[in-house]
Amino acid sequence: MTARPVVTGLGIVAPNGLGLEEYWAATLEGRSGIGRITRFDPTDYPSRLAGEIGGFTARDHLSGRLLLQTDRMTQLALVSADWSLADAGIDPAELADYQAGVITASHSGGFEFGQNELKELWSKGGRYVSAYQSFAWFYAVNSGQISIRHGMKGPSSVVISDQAGGLDALAHARRQVRKGTSLVVAGAVDASICSWGWVAQLASGRLATGEDAERAYLPFDPAARGHVPGEGGALLVVEDAGHARARGAGKVYGELAGHAATMDPKPGSGRAPGIERAIGEALRDAGIGPAEVDVVFADAAAVPELDRIEAEAITRTFGPRGVPVTAPKTMTGRLYSGAAPLDVAAALLSIRDGVVPPTIGTSPADAYDLxxxxxxxxxxxxxxxLVLARGQGGFNSALVVRAAGL
Incomplete structure (x- = not known):
């Protein structure tokens, strides 16, 4: 019998709340974590707003040794992993070798650590560059550091598919559990709000400009003009339901029931974008029809053409205004690889509490029929x-989560 992958733990680090309940309370209250950048002076940049995590002091959670060798992204990820395991009631030291793994996604790696070491190189010379630069910037560093910290020697990897990556990491964890791994810590945390990382993000041409934080990130709005970036995300404990039952897990948030990933065709090919096909295949993988979906957590690019494509995919699948749609990331900014796992966490909390969180700031255009x-x-x-995510370059990912018990 194929193992059933369920979520037993959530670890959330978000601009509008550190920890599961703080984030969820802020989200239901419509409290935004978006504001003017404070981690560097953004005055000379065309985009000056971001979803920054306030109140996080890494030394309160991690040893000095780890602080020396890790980027802010990894520090946030380590704490998120700690919280997800604690929420699941799991002590990794009690697990057998190779029973647990770590699968994360990354959009840009440890940008701020790399920036600081380049400054040392330019201003002082190569002998002042930290040896930790060899891995602190790397895309796979979160998986590596989490697995080392908790002695998790099972199947581990990193997924790189831009902003779709967080869903793809959860889907890979689902596959590993179905193959026999007892549990996987999976999801994504990204953080690259530094001047070098900011220049890289501006190159996409998709960042919103302007100073009004309340009207900056406006998916499906006639005034949409790009997204606001943010830092953070979520790591989830994806566990075999049988293993969770045997160890006496206290709760199950839900099941990872279906997934699909597609690629958009080459521009100018005349072929349809891949998001609608991803939705259909994810529903088929879950063994359900559109009528059984209670809410869609949208990718919400806030780029008019991308919003149109996503809205049409949703309405063709579910009918005009046929399903509630939400984008709580308007309160956090797009967290790159971390955005979709945070949406999955919000979807599971929606199932737990019987409520759909709001989209704030935006006034949806009637033409989208959402x-x-x-x-x-x-x-x-x-x-x-249903949770949707798309990455620049044509990545599409769709994940179905549903209520489940043991």
Missing amino acids: DLVVGAPRPAPVRTA
């Missing part, structure tokens, strides 16, 4: 949720 939940949360029975 039932976008705006302004305030909407009480509703939620049993099944």
Whole structure:
């Protein structure tokens, strides 16, 4: 019998809340974590707003040795992993060797650590560059550091598919559990709000400009003009339901029930974008039809053409205004690889609490024909949720989560 992958732990680090309950309370209240950048002086840049995590002091959670060798991204990821394991009631030291793994996604690696070491190189010379630069910048560093910290020697890897990567990492964890791994810490945390990382993000041409944090990130709005970046994300404990039952797990948030990933065709090919096909294949993988989906967590690019493509994919699948749609990332910014796992965590909390979180700031255009939940949360029975994510370069990913017990 194929193992059933369920989520037993959530570790959340977000601009509008550190920790599961703080994030969820802020999200339901519509509290935004977006504001003017403070981690560097953004005055000379065209985009000056971001979702920054405040109140996080790495030394309160991690040893001095780890602080010396890790980027802010990894420090946040290590704490997120600690919280997810604690939430699941798991002590990794009690697990057998090779029973647990770590699968994360990354968009840009440890940009700030790399920037600081380049400054040392330029100003002082090569002998002042830290030996830790050899891995602190690397895309796979979060998986490596988490697995070392907790002695998790099972199947581990990193997924690189831009902003779709977080869903793809969860899907890979699902596959590993179905193959026999007892549990996998999976998801993504990204953080590259530094001047070098900012220049790299500006190169996409998709960042919003302007100073009004309340009207900066406006998916599906006639005034949409790009997204606001952010830092953070979520790591989840994806566990075999049988293993969770045997160890007496205290709770299950839900099941990772279906997934699909597609690529958009080459521009100018005349072929349709891949997001609608990803939705259909994810529903088929979960063994459900559109009528069984209670809410869609949208990718919400806030780029007019991309919003149109996503809205049409949703309405063709579910019918005009046929399913509640939400984008709580308007309160955090797009967290790159970390955005979609945070949406998955929000979807699981929606199932737990019977409520759809709101999209704030935006006034949806009638032309999109979406039932976008705006302004305030909407009480509703939620049993099944669909989470969408797209990355620059044509990546599409869709994940179905649903209520589940042991």
